[in-house]
Amino acid sequence: EAGVAQSPRYKIIEKRQSVAFWCNPISGHATLYWYQQILGQGPKLLIQFQNNGVVDDSQLPKDRFSAERLKGVDSTLKIQPAKLEDSAVYLCASSFNPKGNTIYFGEGSWLTVV
Amino acid sequence: GENVEQHPSTLSVQEGDSAVIKCTYSDSASNYFPWYKQELGKGPQLIIDIRSNVGEKKDQRIAVTLNKTAKHFSLHITETQPEDSAVYFCAASTQGNEKLTFGTGTRLTIIP
Numbered sequence: 001e002a003g004v005a006q007s008p009r010y011k012i013i014e015k016r017q018s019v020a021f022w023c024n025p026i027s028g029h030a031t032l033y034w035y036q037q038i039l040g041q042g043p044k045l046l047i048q049f050q051n052n053g054v055v056d057d058s059q060l061p062k063d064r065f066s067a068e069r070l071k072g073v074d075s076t077l078k079i080q081p082a083k084l085e086d087s088a089v090y091l092c093a094s095s096f097n098p099k100g101n102t103i104y105f106g107e108g109s110w111l112t113v114v
Numbered sequence: 115g116e117n118v119e120q121h122p123s124t125l126s127v128q129e130g131d132s133a134v135i136k137c138t139y140s141d142s143a144s145n146y147f148p149w150y151k152q153e154l155g156k157g158p159q160l161i162i163d164i165r166s167n168v169g170e171k172k173d174q175r176i177a178v179t180l181n182k183t184a185k186h187f188s189l190h191i192t193e194t195q196p197e198d199s200a201v202y203f204c205a206a207s208t209q210g211n212e213k214l215t216f217g218t219g220t221r222l223t224i225i226p
Contacts, residue, residue: 004157031211042118042203042216043158056213091157099210105157 002026004106006092012112018080021109025073025094031055033103034067034077035091043091049075050098082113116141118206120217128225133194135220137204138186144206147180147187148214152201161202162189191222199224 005024013019025032030051035043046065047057051072060067064083069075079086089108095101117140127133139147145166150158164171164178164187171178175194180187191198204217 040218042120042205042218043214044216045214048212093157095211098212101211102160103211103214105159107155107157 004092004094004104006090006106006109008109009107010110010112012114013082015084015113016081018078019082019111020076020078021090021092021111023075023077023092023106025075025092026104029094029096029104030072031095031098032069032075033093033095034075035093035105037089037091037108039088046077046090048098055098079111082111084113087111087113116144116206116208116213116215118204118215118217120204120220122220123218124221124223126223126225127194129194129196131194133191133198133222133224135189135202135204135222136186137188137206137217138184139206139215140185141206141208142182142185143208146207146210147178148205149176149178149189150203150205150216152203152219154200158203194224196224196226198222 032049034046037043046060047067048055049069052069067077091108093103093105095103120137148163151161152158175192177190201219205214207214
């Protein structure tokens with residue numbers, strides 16, 4: 001079974017530029033999450049989708065971050081304009097449903113803002 | 115909101131010895147406590163979890179204990195092996211996999 005796919009794996013951009021990350025969850029998984037993991041810290045939830053609807057985006061900096069999940073499958077996370085403090089690994093994860101099933105994480109997209 | 119503290123931040127043990135990582139949480143309503151292992155360059159992988167109606171759970175060399183009164187839970191790895199070297203994260207939630215709050219991680223190194 002294919003895992004959670006993310007791209008690009010690595011990205012270096014200058015501050016104030018924009019960047020987009022793509023995620024393809026495990027087939028059949030209705031719940032999709034985007035986490036931000038700053039070096040030396042645990043992952044922090046940015047946004048959670050159930051199918052193509054947003055369940056929780058309370059920790060998403062909406063002035064610069066946006067995310068969508070068209071057709072309830074793939075998802076895109078965008079940052080515009082980027083700040084130095086956005087340097088982190090952006091992890092996409094999926095689960096069959098949010099209540100009792102295992103979350104499967106992708107390998108992450110590493111962002112460096114210079 | 116929930117706050118999860120994790121200790122120690124680094125841990126080195128001899129191969130074959132046991133390793134223990136401890137976490138405390140602040141929200142008494144939390145009822146789901148997973149542990150994740152993260153290897154370099156990879157995403158976290160669930161290794162074991164426990165719910166608040168259970169005090170202990172074991173899976174081969176890995177066990178987790180939960181003390182709801184003290185609001186802390188621990189990961190125990192016995193007979194450690196080199197492949198156990200990784201960063202381990204605890205997490206807590208009041209709603210299953212929703213709104214997971216992660217600890218800051220423990221870098222475990224197994225010395226051959």
